[in-house]
Amino acid sequence: MPRIICVAGARPNFMKVKPVMDALEARGAEVVLVHTGQHYDAAMNDVFFADLGLRPPDRHLGTGSGTHAEQTARVMTAFEPLVDELRPDAVVVVGDVTSTLACALVSAKAGVPVAHVEAGLRSRDWGMPEEVNRVVTDRLSELLFAPSPDGVDNLRAEGYHDDQIHLAGNVMIDTLYANLDRALASDVLHRHGLVPGEYALATMHRPANVDDAGMLTGLLNALGQIARELPVVLPVHPRTATRLEEVGLPDGIRLVPPAGYLDFIALQASARLVLTDSGGVQEETTALGVPCLTMRDSTERPITITEGTNLLVGRDPERIVSTARKVLADPPPKRAPSLWDGHAGARVADAILAYLEAPVRLRPTDSRESIAA
Known part of the structure; x- marks a missing residue:
């Protein structure tokens, strides 16, 4: 079975990565949990791991804080030798924090397929560092898991292939319901x-x-x-x-x-x-x-x-x-989007494993060259 690195760097990542890890491991994949240490407050990290029932990370990079450039560089220089050592079949990144971008960039340069969970979200506000992170991470990824139909629409409008894009639902809601x-x-x-x-x-x-x-x-x-x-x-x-x-x-x-x-x-x-x-x-x-x-x-x-x-x-x-x-x-009516149903992590895991098992895969350069053109 494949070896898959799942990356978490900040507290919002923990809620997003847990359902994907659980689903991958339930299907027999070897999952290596890497905590970059972007959010490094021990007390807050410990309570989130305990609350979520998330096992301790297999590797902790301990990168800490800094400017955007400093933090990105620290995550990249710490993550690169780990990718060389583990030689994963895929790397899963979630959300839009600095660690998401840094680990996606290292993986893409190493020729390792990147799966981006929570892809396609766009604020169109370039004053938000997260907008830069999410747009660039999508560019680096072979598999794009959108939480809602607007994410799918954004990705298609930007030229991504349909076989890259998956409407998976919202993994954070998996964790909430659980x-x-x-x-x-x-x-x-x-x-x-x-x-x-x-x-x-x-x-x-x-x-x-x-x-x-x-x-x-x-x-x-x-x-x-x-x-x-x-x-x-x-x-x-x-x-x-x-x-x-x-x-x-x-x-x-x-x-x-x-x-x-x-x-x-x-x-x-x-x-x-x-x-x-x-x-x-x-x-x-x-x-x-x-x-x-x-x-x-x-x-x-x-x-x-x-x-x-x-x-x-x-x-x-x-x-x-x-x-x-x-x-x-006059409170607004209660309503929730479709596929926010507690099963997004399972859909993500199934798509990743199907991609890795396929006899012919989309080459990492195909989508990027198409978009660049």
Whole structure:
């Protein structure tokens, strides 16, 4: 059976890679889990691995933080000798973080087929580092697993071959459904004195929102106005915590420690409203049927708007507050996209193994030369 490297570099990757690993191993593949160490906080990593039942990584590259260039270079220089040593039949990368791009680039240069899980998502906002990562990773990949039909449409419009593109569904929702009962059994609401349906949950971590003091102040003031109507709970992301010390916190916003995976799902599931700048939270709230306001100017997950409970509200404080009041008065209907059914990982694994077993494969250069032309 084939040897397949699965790469995880940051906490959102853990939820995405787990269903794929499980499905590949259930089918007899040898799976090597590589943690690049892009997110390197031991306490947060440990709780996510424990919550997800994810086995310890087989290899930990320990690359740590740095500028985009420094981090990309560290991941590449650490991952390249590992690929040379293990000689995998394929490398699976997930999402759109720096590690995704770096490991895809190393694999492509080594002639190893790359499978990109969560392919085809586009915000068309080149100010987002993630947009660069996801577009380039797709270019480097032989197998492209889109979570929703808009991803398939994007890939076809960019010239990818139909035999590369697979509508797999959303692997994050696999993980959510697999752990939902355990999450709902969490005592996190009791610990923080919260009543189901009587609080809003907020998350902020993107540099565009938290690195600029004026922008962060405006967003916090919006949350403060919403907090006059119901409490706003804000788990403190490390990036945001540093900024909060600089700009101060309006009354009514309740800071809580960073939450593990199960606790955070429980907080989302019982919230009356979620406000976020996260991509994954847009998807999870859609699956949970919880209204979500995305405090960004663009989203790479438009299906959460057209077929979910998400609204893109931008970063204007007045618009955020007015939309929040409308949603609190009249919540959107609950709906979830097709194939967000808990079986995306199985579809990904089946397609990867079928590709590796095929007597004639798409050569790595075929798709790239076609697109370049």
